[in-house]
Amino acid sequence: MKSLYFIAAILTVIGLAVISLFIGAGHITPADLYSNENIRDIFFASRVPRTVALLFAGSAMSVSGLIMQLLTQNRFVEPTLVGTTQSASLGLLVMMVFAPAASIMSKMVVASLFAMAGTLLFMLISRKIVLKSTLMVPLIGIMLGAVISAITTFFAMYFDLLQSLGGWESGDFSGILRGRYELLWLVGGLTLLACFCADQFTIAGLGRDFSINIGLNYRRVMLLGLTVIALIGGIVVVVVGVLPFLGLIVPNIVSLLFGDNIRKTMPWICLFGGGLVLLCDIIGRTIRYPFEIPVSVILGVVGAVLFLILLNRKRYAN
């Protein structure tokens, strides 16, 4: 029965991907693809990269949310909420100020390093308060994120870079073209790496004592998780921008439906995350056709509603 659902989910995501490939300002039909070389070129330069980017970024952000929740043992945290993405933006700004001509690769590296530092800071703070209250942890994270983004905004204004920073930050796939999205394959690789370490993350989610008892190198798993979160956060911010709520709602809904055995649920999280971003992007592209609403806006609305529903569930109240 479960495998039947899984096949249905894969078919749905494939269906969404096909829709995503064939909608947009320029009208393309499968027949054109076959006959018209020009259209074929547009298709592979713009449409395919966009759809691939949506899938990779969506599943990666969901997976990194999941890892963060397991490592902090708190269901209400995710990278765009607690300072990871905000730190990555700060890193991006630093590069815009000091090395505006730097390659996108070096921007990404610096953004990821900042993301790592920010996430580490959050984890250190959250460990100090972890026993006192579940909701304190995300609240502290939100405050930390707000402080970091206030610093970023201040310096962006000072250097007159607010507008271009805003352009980088807003989660938008309209600028995804061949030659400007390939870094996301790296994100795909990181997601795959996380899948291979699924058991280790499941165990880490059961706590430090539990992990050490069965001989897991807890410190190494923490470091691995942190690195994956930071790299995914850094790359996605540089290439796509901020995708809010994804890391929060996708892992939580999958956990409610299928539990927390990550080895079993990881494929679901990837599919659901990728599918949700595809769907939000399709909505954003069709709702005011031929204009586009950035996917982050749609995600914000959909995500907030889903998040409120989650919060209202009694089981999650404590």
Place this chain on the structure above:
Amino acid sequence: MIEIDNISKQYQTTFVLKNVNATITKGGITSIIGPNGAGKSTLLSIISRLLIADEGVVRVNNLDVATTPSDKLATYLSVLRQENRYTSRLTVQELVGFGRYPYTKGRLNSDDHRRIAEALDYLNLTEFKDRFLDELSGGQRQRAYVAMILCQDTEYVLLDEPLNNLDMKHSVSMMKQLRKAADELGKTVVLVIHDINFASVYSDTILAMKKGEVVYQGTPDDIMRSSILEDIFDTPIKIEQVCGQNIAVYY
């Protein structure tokens, strides 16, 4: 054999453990008793390498727990501490399966599946095996964790207050199951336990701690004396013989 050799641990300036020396022999049940803040859980954590001592060495089967590779130690010694608030949504069966992780690193074979089924059966959890942990009562969850520890199948089993969350019936059956594990499976069980009457009735050795030191060690008959217990707990305690057992009355 667990050798505790001159262990000290301090937080800032206060000693939690001060030059603790003790030996826990192989086989049977050893109960660690003592008032709050005596350092019982800290000692258990240091024996099981969850905490690092400031000074001293703990050896389990002649292996220094601080330097032996953790995954190797996990096949000799298992430990269960009090559960924290966060509950993962694993099924009981999945949780118990992680007891095999030190041996198989997650790839369960048919032998593992047999052991998992046995451990579930041992703690009467078979009917709950597909339930998520957060859908169980506190007592059932506690038993699921103990089943996981038994599935780990180590010579030494260390449990920090295993009767937490359990009602009378389940407390008794938990102690009987631990007794059975010691007698039939030859395990060495070490417990931190608050109820001294359970310690009296079910253990072979009692280790009493106070203010970071081991103050008494002996058989239940040696320790279950009014003068000794009053010294440990600083409260009037009478010992009565009930059904051939030493029972402390302190109400």
